[in-house]
Amino acid sequence: MARDRRPAKAPKAPKVRQAELTRTVEEFEAAFWPDEQPVDNAVVMTMGALHAGHAALIRAARRQVGPEGRVAVTVFVNPLQFGAGEDLDRYPRTLDADVALAAEVGADVVFAPTVEEVYPNGEPVVRLSAGPMGAGFEGASRPGHFDGMLTVVAKLLHITDPDFALFGEKDAQQLALIRRMVADLDFDVEVVGVPTVREEDGLALSSRNRFLSEDERKQALALSRALFAGRDAGAKGAAAVREAAAAVLDAEDGVALDYLALIDPDTFTEAPDGFQGEAVLAVAAKVGTTRLIDNVGIIVR
Numbered sequence: 001m002a003r004d005r006r007p008a009k010a011p012k013a014p015k016v017r018q019a020e021l022t023r024t025v026e027e028f029e030a031a032f033w034p035d036e037q038p039v040d041n042a043v044v045m046t047m048g049a050l051h052a053g054h055a056a057l058i059r060a061a062r063r064q065v066g067p068e069g070r071v072a073v074t075v076f077v078n079p080l081q082f083g084a085g086e087d088l089d090r091y092p093r094t095l096d097a098d099v100a101l102a103a104e105v106g107a108d109v110v111f112a113p114t115v116e117e118v119y120p121n122g123e124p125v126v127r128l129s130a131g132p133m134g135a136g137f138e139g140a141s142r143p144g145h146f147d148g149m150l151t152v153v154a155k156l157l158h159i160t161d162p163d164f165a166l167f168g169e170k171d172a173q174q175l176a177l178i179r180r181m182v183a184d185l186d187f188d189v190e191v192v193g194v195p196t197v198r199e200e201d202g203l204a205l206s207s208r209n210r211f212l213s214e215d216e217r218k219q220a221l222a223l224s225r226a227l228f229a230g231r232d233a234g235a236k237g238a239a240a241v242r243e244a245a246a247a248v249l250d251a252e253d254g255v256a257l258d259y260l261a262l263i264d265p266d267t268f269t270e271a272p273d274g275f276q277g278e279a280v281l282a283v284a285a286k287v288g289t290t291r292l293i294d295n296v297g298i299i300v301r
């Protein structure tokens with residue numbers, strides 16, 4: 001048999017995506033639409049300090065648009081959605097690591113504008129209003145938060161003009177409001193929700209978890225444990241759900257509860273006694289100086 005003299009094929013190098021960092025709208029547009037090719041594109045909006053939860057969103061965006069599509073990640077800590085005395089100044093900023101992680105999990109472009117780039121005329125005079133759907137829960141604890149959030153999401157949708165925009169279910173009220181804004185104001189984008197990514201012990205990943213001391217990290221587990229206990233009581237009715245979740249939180253001294261609520265996901269108002277069907281069980285609490293939120297979907301019978 002003749003010897004095969006063809007050189008052995010070099011193993012295929014894995015495709016390393018190089019996400020381009022852009023700081024201005026002009027740079028972003030040049031990088032995100034380098035040519036006229038009609039491909040699907042998706043955006044993942046973040047405030048940076050990326051973790052595995054954000055990575056899940058970016059991976060889902062890549063799956064959504066396919067290997068040839070375009071994925072943008074925005075990194076912008078939006079002052080408009082922070083109230084006085086909130087953690088705007090100490091919010092973690094880790095841009096170099098964010099660009100590296102975004103690239104690794106499938107982003108083509110990172111858009112990290114300055115505050116002046118996003119608000120060149122200073123604070124916007126005209127803003128969106130979240131209305132009654134943004135008044136309860138997070139909106140009650142953080143007045144103006146959702147108006148500021150919707151205003152920047154609308155601006156970023158205009159700038160990035162995506163086919164798909166992906167948001168985490170961890171911020172359930174935010175996701176519901178964005179869906180409602182898109183429907184009410186005829187934005188031409190498909191909003192995709194992505195399930196919450198948790199640590200093995202149940203803690204929902206959050207950029208703010210890095211502020212927790214070791215002890216606080218243990219105390220913070222009461223949030224997810226309470227939600228899981230509530231979910232397990234779903235077959236016994238709404239009152240049993242609230243009771244089971246509250247019992248877990250009551251037993252943890254280190255957690256200062258803001259709200260624990262069984263929510264009708266259509267209206268984002270408290271589910272009435274005797275409520276049956278799909279609901280969201282949500283919690284917000286301060287652990288030390290860090291405010292955390294979490295929620296689970298639940299069927300109440």
Ligand SMILES: Nc1ncnc2c1ncn2[C@@H]1O[C@H](COP(=O)(O)OP(=O)(O)OP(=O)(O)O)[C@@H](O)[C@H]1O
Nearest residue numbers: 046047048053167168170171196197205206207208
């Ligand atoms: N654990 C998670 N699983 C899935 N999505 C997440 C998770 N954490 C955040 N996200 C989503 O990532 C997007 C950007 O969120 P953001 O940058 O505020 O991160 P974060 O971790 O929620 O930060 P924060 O500590 O400010 O709440 C949002 O759509 C949010 O819902």
Ligand SMILES: CC(C)(CO)[C@@H](O)C(=O)[O-]
Nearest residue numbers: 045046047078149152171
């Ligand atoms: C959607 C968002 C990026 C708007 O600033 C922010 O609220 C967030 O990170 O969830």
Ligand code: BAL
Nearest residue numbers: 047081082145171174
């Ligand atoms: N993840 C929600 C954005 C905020 O806390 O301001």
